[in-house]
Each structure stands twice: as C-alpha cells, then as structure tokens.
Amino acid sequence: EAGVAQSPRYKIIEKRQSVAFWCNPISGHATLYWYQQILGQGPKLLIQFQNNGVVDDSQLPKDRFSAERLKGVDSTLKIQPAKLEDSAVYLCASSLRQGLSGANVLTFGAGSRLTVL
Amino acid sequence: GNSVTQMEGPVTLSEEAFLTINCTYTATGYPSLFWYVQYPGEGLQLLLKATKADDKGSNKGFEATYRKETTSFHLEKGSVQVSDSAVYFCALRGTGANNLFFGTGTRLTVIP
Numbered sequence: 001e002a003g004v005a006q007s008p009r010y011k012i013i014e015k016r017q018s019v020a021f022w023c024n025p026i027s028g029h030a031t032l033y034w035y036q037q038i039l040g041q042g043p044k045l046l047i048q049f050q051n052n053g054v055v056d057d058s059q060l061p062k063d064r065f066s067a068e069r070l071k072g073v074d075s076t077l078k079i080q081p082a083k084l085e086d087s088a089v090y091l092c093a094s095s096l097r098q099g100l101s102g103a104n105v106l107t108f109g110a111g112s113r114l115t116v117l
Numbered sequence: 118g119n120s121v122t123q124m125e126g127p128v129t130l131s132e133e134a135f136l137t138i139n140c141t142y143t144a145t146g147y148p149s150l151f152w153y154v155q156y157p158g159e160g161l162q163l164l165l166k167a168t169k170a171d172d173k174g175s176n177k178g179f180e181a182t183y184r185k186e187t188t189s190f191h192l193e194k195g196s197v198q199v200s201d202s203a204v205y206f207c208a209l210r211g212t213g214a215n216n217l218f219f220g221t222g223t224r225l226t227v228i229p
Contacts, residue, residue, distance in 0.1 A: 003160075004160070031215055033215075033216070040221070040222075041221055041222075042121070042123075042206055042208075042219030042220050042221050042222055043161070043206075043217075043219050044219070045216050045217070048215065048216060055215075056216060091160065091161065093161075095215060105163055105166070106163075106215075106217060107163075108153075108160040108161040108162070109160050110158075110159055110160040111160055
C-alpha cells in the first residue's frame with residue numbers, strides 16, 4: 001500500500017512569512033496527526049483529526065498555526081506568521097481508527113523540514 | 118501525565134557489538150509501548166511494540182520487554198550492523214488514547 005505522502009519536503013522562509021504543508025494519509029485511515037519535531041527532540045503532537053473533526057488540538061499554537069481536513073482525507077497545516085522557533089520537521093501520520101486497541105499503529109510520512117530565517 | 122525518558126546519545130558501537138538503549142516511562146493505567154526508528158532522510162518507522170505487561174516485542178533482531186514493575190521498555194540487539202545506524206525513539210500511548218508521547222531519541226552509529 002502507498003504510504004503517507006507529504007509535501008514539500010523542504011521549505012525555507014523568512015520570519016513573518018507564511019507556509020503551508022500538505023499531507024495525504026494512507027487510504028482508509030480515519031485518523032490523521034500532525035507532529036512537530038524540533039532538532040534534538042522527540043516529535044510532539046500538534047493536532048489530531050478523526051475523519052474531518054478535530055480530536056485534540058491542545059498543543060497547537062492557535063495564534064499562528066491552523067490545520068484543516070475538510071473532506072476527511074488529506075490535510076493542510078499552515079503557519080502564519082512564522083517565527084524562528086518554528087524551524088522543525090513537520091510530520092504527518094495516520095492510523096486506521098481511534099480506539100482502545102494497542103495494535104492501532106501510526107504510520108508516518110517522511111516529513112516536511114521547515115527552516116525559518 | 119504521560120512521559121518517556123530515554124537514554125541520551127549519541128551511541129557509537131562497532132559492528133557485531135551488543136546494543137542496549139534504555140527507556141523508562143511514566144503513565145497512568147496500562148499504556149502501550151513502542152520503539153520507532155528514523156533512518157537518515159526518512160520518516161519514522163515502527164520497529165516493535167508491546168501492548169501489555171511482560172509482552173516482548175521483536176523485529177529485525179531487536180527486542181524489548183514491557184516491564185511494568187520497573188516501568189521500562191529497554192531496546193536490545195545482540196549484534197548490530199552498520200545498517201542499524203539511525204535514531205531510535207521510545208514512545209508510549211496512554212490507555213484509551215491514540216496520541217503517542219515520544220522520548221528525545223537516541224542516535225546510534227555503528228562503525229565497521
């Protein structure tokens with residue numbers, strides 16, 4: 001099966017500019033996640049969708065970050081305006097469903113690396 | 118709350134050496150535990166998992182046992198290869214949740 005697709009792979013912008021990242025999950029995966037991975041740290045959840053609804057966005061800096069999954073399939077993460085500390089890799093992941101099963105595994109995309117100058 | 122503490126790196130080993138990367142966790146209830154690996158230029162890949170106490174996850178020669186009494190999930194491999202060079206992340210998922218909490222990662226370099 002095709003994996004999680006993300007684009008662009010790399011993006012360099014200046015602070016205060018805007019940027020958007022796109023993710024297409026594995027076909028049939030209802031749950032989609034955006035993680036932020038700062039250099040030297042583990043990934044941190046930004047937002048989780050179940051179909052086209054938001055399950056958890058408690059760690060999303062809503063003054064500058066937004067995300068949508070309008071048709072319950074692909075998703076876009078936007079940053080506007082960007083700050084220097086937003087430099088990171090933005091990882092998209094998907095899983096079959098939300099539930100209690102420990103076997104419900106997340107599959108990650110290759111990530112989008114953002115550099116803010 | 119949920120958290121993962123992972124052995125700091127980097128770790129450099131010679132080929133065929135024994136590997137241990139320590140991971141301990143804090144969680145309420147009965148979390149599921151995972152090891153993910155990130156090869157250079159690639160995304161995170163699931164290496165192995167364990168969903169209940171005393172379970173042993175294994176894959177590609179790597180093993181980890183879910184130890185509830187010591188809240189640990191240490192990763193081991195008996196004989197590492199150059200191709201194992203990567204960053205390894207320990208992660209947990211809390212009871213009834215889907216979100217993963219990650220450790221900071223341990224970079225492993227295996228030299229011939």
